[in-house]
Every structure is written in structure tokens, then in C-alpha cells.
Amino acid sequence: MDELVGQQHIIGKNKPLRRALESGGIYSCIFWGPPGVGKTTIAQIVSHTLKKPFFQLSAINAGVKDIRETIEKAKKTKFMGSGGSAILFIDEIHRFNKSQQDALLGAVEQGIITLIGATTENPSFEVNAALLSRCEVFVLQPLELDDLKNLVSQACSRDVILSKKKITIKEWEALVKMSRGDGRKLLNAIEIIVNFKGGKTITITNKLVEEAVQQKLAMFDKGGEQHYDIASALIKSIRGSDPNAAVYYLARLIEGGEDPKFIARRLIIAASEDIGMANPNALLLANAGFDSVNKVGYPECRIILSQIVTYLATSPKSNASYMAINKAQALVKEMGDLSVPLNLRNAPTKLMKDLNYGKGYKYSHDFPNNFAFQEFLPKEISGEQLYDPGRNAAESKVRERLKALWNDKYGY
Numbered sequence: 001m002d003e004l005v006g007q008q009h010i011i012g013k014n015k016p017l018r019r020a021l022e023s024g025g026i027y028s029c030i031f032w033g034p035p036g037v038g039k040t041t042i043a044q045i046v047s048h049t050l051k052k053p054f055f056q057l058s059a060i061n062a063g064v065k066d067i068r069e070t071i072e073k074a075k076k077t078k079f080m081g082s083g084g085s086a087i088l089f090i091d092e093i094h095r096f097n098k099s100q101q102d103a104l105l106g107a108v109e110q111g112i113i114t115l116i117g118a119t120t121e122n123p124s125f126e127v128n129a130a131l132l133s134r135c136e137v138f139v140l141q142p143l144e145l146d147d148l149k150n151l152v153s154q155a156c157s158r159d160v161i162l163s164k165k166k167i168t169i170k171e172w173e174a175l176v177k178m179s180r181g182d183g184r185k186l187l188n189a190i191e192i193i194v195n196f197k198g199g200k201t202i203t204i205t206n207k208l209v210e211e212a213v214q215q216k217l218a219m220f221d222k223g224g225e226q227h228y229d230i231a232s233a234l235i236k237s238i239r240g241s242d243p244n245a246a247v248y249y250l251a252r253l254i255e256g257g258e259d260p261k262f263i264a265r266r267l268i269i270a271a272s273e274d275i276g277m278a279n280p281n282a283l284l285l286a287n288a289g290f291d292s293v294n295k296v297g298y299p300e301c302r303i304i305l306s307q308i309v310t311y312l313a314t315s316p317k318s319n320a321s322y323m324a325i326n327k328a329q330a331l332v333k334e335m336g337d338l339s340v341p342l343n344l345r346n347a348p349t350k351l352m353k354d355l356n357y358g359k360g361y362k363y364s365h366d367f368p369n370n371f372a373f374q375e376f377l378p379k380e381i382s383g384e385q386l387y388d389p390g391r392n393a394a395e396s397k398v399r400e401r402l403k404a405l406w407n408d409k410y411g412y
Contacts, residue, residue, distance in 0.1 A: 001018065001021065001045050001049065003154070004038060004041060004042065004045065005038070005143065005147040005148075005150045005151045005183065006037060006038060006140075006141065006143045006144070006147040006183070007037065007038055007042070007140055007141065009141070010138050010140070011042065016136075016138075017029075017042070017046075017138065021046065021049050021050065024050065025050075026046055026050060026052075026087070026114055027114065027135075027136055028108055028114050028115040028116070028135045028136070029116055029117075029135050029136040029138055030093065030116075030117040030118070030123050030127065030132070030135045030136070030137045030138070031116065031117070031118045031119070031138050031140055032119050032120075032121075032122070032123050032137055032138065032140065033120070033139060033140025033141065033142075034140075034142055034180075034181065034182065035120060035184065035185070036143075036179075036181075036182030036183045036184035036185050036186075037140045037141065037142060037143055037181065037182070037183060038143075039091075039118035039140060040056075040089070040091060040118060043056075043087065043089040043116045043118070044089075046087065046116065047087045050087075052085070052086055052087050053077040053086035054086070054087050054089065055070050055073065055074060055086060055087070055088045055089070055113075056088075056089045056090075056091070057070060057088070057089070057090050057091070058090075058091045058092060059090055059091065059092040059093050059094070059095035059096045059100070060091075060092055060095055062090075062100075063100065064099060064100055064103045067100065067103045067104060068103060070088060071088075071107045071112060071113060073086075074086040074088060074107065074112050074113045075112055085111050085112055085113050085114045086112075086113055086114070087113070087114050087116060088104075088107075088113040088114070088115055088116070089116045089117075089118070090104075090115070090116070090117045090118070091118045092118065092119065092120075093117035093119050093123075093126075093127065094119040094120070094121040094123070094126030094127065098128055101127065101128050101130075102128070102130070102131075104131060105130055105131060105134070108131070108134050109134070115131075115134075115135065117135065123137055141181075142180065142181020142182070143179075143181045143182070143183050143186075145172065145176060147183070148172075148175070148176060148181075148183065148186055149169075149172070151183050151186065151187065152186065152187070152190060155187055155190065161191075161194070162190070162191075162194065164200075165194060165199075165200055165201070165202060166200060166201045166202070167190075167194070167202050167204065168201075168202070168203045168204065169203075169204045170204060170205050171204070171205045171206045171209075173206055174205075174206035174207075174209035174210060175189060175190075175204070175209055177256075178209060178213060180257050189212070189213060190204075192212050192213060193208060193209060193212040193213075196208075196211070196212040197212070230249055230253055230256070231249075231253065231258075231262075231263075231266060233245070233249045234246055234249035234250055234253065234263075234266070234309070235266060235269075235270050235274075237249055237313065238267075238270050238309065238312045238313045239270070239274045239317065241313055241314065241317065242313060243309070243310045243313035243314055246309045246310070246312075246313040247306055247309055247313075250263070250302075250305055250306060250309050254298075254302050254305070260293045260297065260298060260301050260302075260305065261290070261293060261294065263293075263305055264286070264289055264290040264293045264294075264305065264308075265290065267286045267289065267290075267305070267308050267309065267312060268283070268286040268287055268290055270286070270312055271283040271285070271286035271287075271312055272321060272322070273319060273321075273322045274312075274317055274318075274319060274322075275312060275315045275316070275317055275318065276318045276319065276320055276321040276322065276390070277320060277321055277389065277390065277394060277395050277398060278315065278317055278318035278390055278392040278393075278394050278395055279315040279316055279394065282311065282312055282315050285308060285311055285312075286308055286312065289304050289305065289307070289308040292304045293305065316392045316393065316394065317390075317392070318389075318390030318392055318394075318395055319390070320387060320388055320389055320390045320395060321387070324386045324387040324388070327386045328386045331381065331384065335378075335380060335381060338378035338380050338381065339378055340378065341375055341376070341377075341378065341379070342355075342356050342357060342358070342359060342360070343358065343359060343360040343361040343362075343374065343375070344358075344361065344376065345357040345358055346358065360374075361374070362374050369405075371405050373405075373406075383410060383411075384410075385410045385411050385412070389402070389412075399412055
């Protein structure tokens with residue numbers, strides 16, 4: 001464990017996983033984090049440290065039959081060696097469906113196996129509640145620069161091939177951007193560069209990295225300030241109705257390796273915050289786009305994202321809905337819990353009816369144009385205008401209709 005790079009927040013001195021190992025026990029858990037940060041390695045170290053039998057399955061190609069066969073093997077090994085349950089490590093556990101995850105429950109509860117799952121997806125959404133409640137979730141972080149340097153140093157001194165060469169890394173920027181905190185990707189890149197360059201002495205520069213991996217690396221820091229700057233520039237370009245700038249910043253995010261679901265989520269927010277009632281279809285398209293991005297993934301989902309971005313950027317704009325909820329929340333905080341008018345209250349019991357709950361309520365559909373003039377707000381804020389329709393074609397029609405219905409009540 002001392003040789004593991006990164007994840008000191010869980011395996012460092014006096015940290016939870018380290019304490020569990022030092023006490024000689026381990027509980028079922030799930031490692032949640034991006035690729036190449038040590039999920040599988042930690043599971044193997046746990047097994048080695050505790051001298052427990054270790055079984056490994058990948059949810060990509062394993063089924064219920066494989067799970068049951070592995071559990072049967074685990075039963076046979078129980079109480080052997082240091083005693084206790086075997087460790088079953090399942091990579092990509094989020095890919096298991098409900099029935100596959102349910103097949104693990106009994107063995108976990110009976111102590112036949114100690115389950116260690118690895119996932120790149122939020123386990124709250126991808127792992128069923130029954131299994132999740134029996135596991136501790138550890139969040140793993142992308143490897144930082146010092147971690148990556150340490151990893152390369154160990155590889156260059158201990159790997160059978162790399163240790164025979166004199167490798168100097170003169171510039172780290174391209175390697176760091178290319179790996180994006182993924183240790184496996186970094187080591188693969190080093191191997192590619194060594195094979196590409198040849199010879200006993202190799203000096204790695206940004207230019208050599210780009211030449212070897214045959215791609216121009218985008219200047220993009222996924223975990224840092226520039227990540228948020230580019231995402232902000234995308235949204236502001238959409239808000240400013242500039243599809244050219246918007247699709248450019250979209251490309252920056254894509255080339256930087258941004259999670260397409262992160263981009264799609266931001267676009268859903270923009271569709272409501274910056275377009276809203278000026279073009280309600282924008283939210284529908286953005287939401288459909290998020291679903292499509294989930295189904296398709298890179299590289300093809302870049303086309304879907306481009307369609308959404310250009311549609312949003314060229315749509316008429318309104319922040320009226322956004323401003324309305326801001327005003328409403330501020331009013332609630334200012335005025336507190338005002339009483340709901342009696343005519344709007346539900347009256348499921350005789351007592352409530354005797355107290356005039358629901359009395360005087362007018363069912364809108366019983367009146368012409370499906371509208372009946374009546375009070376809906378608490379009396380203390382009667383006539384308060386929270387939604388102010390934007391100055392665009394669609395909301396101008398909304399304003400005219402509200403004015404015709406409510407006369408001067410709300411000042412439309």
C-alpha cells in the first residue's frame with residue numbers, strides 16, 4: 001500500500017481504508033472514480049495484504065451464471081488461509097443489471113464474499129439500493145502531477161523494458177494533458193513514445209509526445225480553472241446568440257476529453273435559463289440530446305452536441321422563467337409561510353369542509369376560455385408580479401393573453 005500513488009485521502013496514515021487493513025479486516029465497498037486511478041490495484045493490494053482468496057469479474061462480459069459459479073468457488077475457499085470470506089472484485093459494476101446485482105446480495109449478507117466493486121459512474125444511480133446499502137463507497141480522485149511523476153519514476157526504475165533505457169522527461173505539459181489524471185493512459189503513452197523514438201537514451205518533450213501519439217493535444221485542464229472558463233464561454237456564447245463561438249468552445253471541451261454528459265447537462269440548464277419561454281422546444285431538444293448522448297457516446301455524440309449548441313445559440317432568448325423563480329424564492333424568504341387562501345385548500349374531511357376549506361373555489365374548466373377570475377396568492381402578496389414575460393415574439397403573445405385575463409391585477 002505504501003507504493004501506491006495517489007488516493008492518500010483513503011489509504012494514507014489513519015485514513016479509513018488503511019485503518020481497516022491494519023486491523024486485519026475489510027468490508028464490502030465500492031471504489032468510484034475515473035479510469036486509471038488505481039481501483040483494481042487497490043483491490044489487489046487489499047487481497048494480498050489480508051492474504052484472502054481473490055476472484056475477479058468484469059461486468060462487461062460476465063453474467064448471472066458467472067457470478068454464481070464464482071460464489072460457489074468462494075464457498076470452497078472460505079475458512080482457508082487466514083480465514084474469513086474471499087474477495088470478489090467486479091470491475092465496471094455499474095454495467096450489471098438489477099438481476100445481476102441481486103445475485104450478489106445473498107453471498108454478501110452471508111459473508112461468503114467481501115465485494116469490492118469498481119465504477120466510473122455515480123453508484124447512487126447505477127447500483128441498486130439494496131446492494132449499495134451493504135457497501136461503503138470510496139471516492140477516488142484523478143492522479144495529480146506529483147502522483148504521475150511518481151508513477152513514471154517507479155515504472156522507469158522497475159519495468160523490465162523501461163529500466164534498461166535512460167529516460168528523461170524534460171516537459172510534462174503534454175503528458176499531463178493527454179493523461180488527464182489517468183495513470184494507465186500515462187504509462188501507455190510512455191511505452192508508445194519509447195517505441196516511437198527508439199534508442200537507449202530518450203528525452204521526452206511536448207513535441208515528441210504529440211508526434212508519438214499522433215494527435216495535437218488541446219490546451220485544456222479538465223480539473224482546473226480553464227475547464228470552467230471554457231464551459232462558461234460556451235454558455236455565454238449561447239446566451240449571446242453566437243453559434244460560431246459556441247461550437248468552437250464545444251470543440252475545445254470535446255478535444256480536451258470532457259465528459260459528454262457534463263456538456264449535455266449544462267446545455268439543458270442553458271435551454272431553460274437563457275431561452276425558456278421564448279422557445280420552449282429548446283428544453284425538449286436539450287433533454288432529448290442528453291438522452292441521445294448517453295446512448296451513443298463519443299465520437300458520434302459530438303454531432304448531437306453540435307446540433308443542440310447551434311440550435312440553442314440561434315434561438316430567441318429569455319431569462320423570464322429564471323428571474324421568476326429567483327423573485328419567488330426571495331419573496332418566500334422575506335414573507336415566510338403565508339397562509340394558503342381557503343378556496344384553494346383541499347377538504348378531504350367533514351371538519352375541513354366545516355372550516356370552509358375549498359369554499360368558493362371556481363373550477364376553471366367550467367368557465368369560458370377555461371378561466372375564472374379568482375385569488376390564488378396569499379392576501380399579503382396579492383397582485384405580486386413574479387413572472388415578467390420577455391420581450392420576444394413568443395412571450396409577447398403570453399403577455400397579451402395574461403393582460404386580457406387578469407386586467408390590471410398583475411400589471412401586465
